[in-house]
Amino acid sequence: MRLRTFLAAGLLALGATAALAGASSSQLEAYQPDPSLRTAPTSELETRVRRACAVVQARMQNTAETSFERPCGCYARTTLRALNASEIESYRTTGxxxxxARAKALGAIDSCKLQRPV
Structure with a gap:
């Protein structure tokens, strides 16, 4: 149930971004990505990842999204910098x-001291 809540929060919070690091590909098959991802600059991808992270972490920890500005900023920067061109392209295509990339995102969750999704 927590995974479903996590998936729903991530999907609603800007479309299956990096905050969905714990979700399996099969769980996301029906998801339709935001078409603007294909042309969004990297800075916009980082913003989306950061915001989705804050939404998911706030729901998981039952606290305000604003309390995750720094750690989710860390997560978004760390994750996107770790991705290679093909991983970013895959993210742009699938959402x-x-x-x-998920393995790298989970590493960023740990290094930025965020709670891993269940």
Missing amino acids: YFNDS
């Missing part, structure tokens, strides 16, 4: 991280 969520592929398996190799």
